[in-house]
Amino acid sequence: MTEPIIREVRREDADALAALWQRVFGDPEELARDFLRRLPALGGGVCAEADGVLLGAAYAVTDYDLNEERIAYLYAVAVREDARGRGLGAALSREAAALGRRLGAKMVCTLPAEPGLYPWYERVIGLRCALRRRKEEIESCPGPVPTSLSPEEYAARREALLRGKPHVRLGAAALGQERFNCRLCGGDLLAIGEGIAAASVEEGVAVLRELLAPEGADRAALAGAVAAALGTERALLYTPDAAGEPYMAADRPLPADCAWSLALD
Numbered sequence: 001m002t003e004p005i006i007r008e009v010r011r012e013d014a015d016a017l018a019a020l021w022q023r024v025f026g027d028p029e030e031l032a033r034d035f036l037r038r039l040p041a042l043g044g045g046v047c048a049e050a051d052g053v054l055l056g057a058a059y060a061v062t063d064y065d066l067n068e069e070r071i072a073y074l075y076a077v078a079v080r081e082d083a084r085g086r087g088l089g090a091a092l093s094r095e096a097a098a099l100g101r102r103l104g105a106k107m108v109c110t111l112p113a114e115p116g117l118y119p120w121y122e123r124v125i126g127l128r129c130a131l132r133r134r135k136e137e138i139e140s141c142p143g144p145v146p147t148s149l150s151p152e153e154y155a156a157r158r159e160a161l162l163r164g165k166p167h168v169r170l171g172a173a174a175l176g177q178e179r180f181n182c183r184l185c186g187g188d189l190l191a192i193g194e195g196i197a198a199a200s201v202e203e204g205v206a207v208l209r210e211l212l213a214p215e216g217a218d219r220a221a222l223a224g225a226v227a228a229a230l231g232t233e234r235a236l237l238y239t240p241d242a243a244g245e246p247y248m249a250a251d252r253p254l255p256a257d258c259a260w261s262l263a264l265d
Contacts, residue, residue: 018036035177055080055088108251109251140227206230
């Protein structure tokens, strides 16, 4: 096989990119297709190919900002199993980060798939753990009935709830992708009481990757109500916590209490 070349993805790569995504991650085809359809509004991607065969890909999602500065979020770094051990993952990650910067990002972040990858990302592109979070298990319980929100409605409520607090803002494309992902997994972007939640169902558990509510609200009760509405016996609730488990790696520090629970994971 000839030496792989790395280049930006093109529209005509969609079939091969979707097949690679399914092969490496095992996700439904519609998830990969929907993500690819949202490019370039979401950001951009790079791929490695040799002899006309797509060997790997990585994406820079740039529809995020912190204090009006764009962020590049490295996402879905994938290398075919028969092409591993040749440094393609590192090369794709570096080129995706460079693409994010070319698209105007001032910061590069990623969510490593497992704890052991944090040292790898630090070595390859200088990313260090920048955010942490804790996970709570909450029993299902009766409560307010959640209602579906459009991405635009969710964004408006999210900004109101986070006003004056450090947080990463999601653009329309990123929130549209979040809603698609949640709905694909039996959940949605929701209004619950005076708060909001981004929820999905995974292995019979309601996963709340974000739950925002006014000061003094009983977040556990709201999480339990979402679980009840989604027909599960319990919920997993993720909350930013400086003493919690690593959540996000970045090439510069983030405020310890920065709200960024939605990262297409």
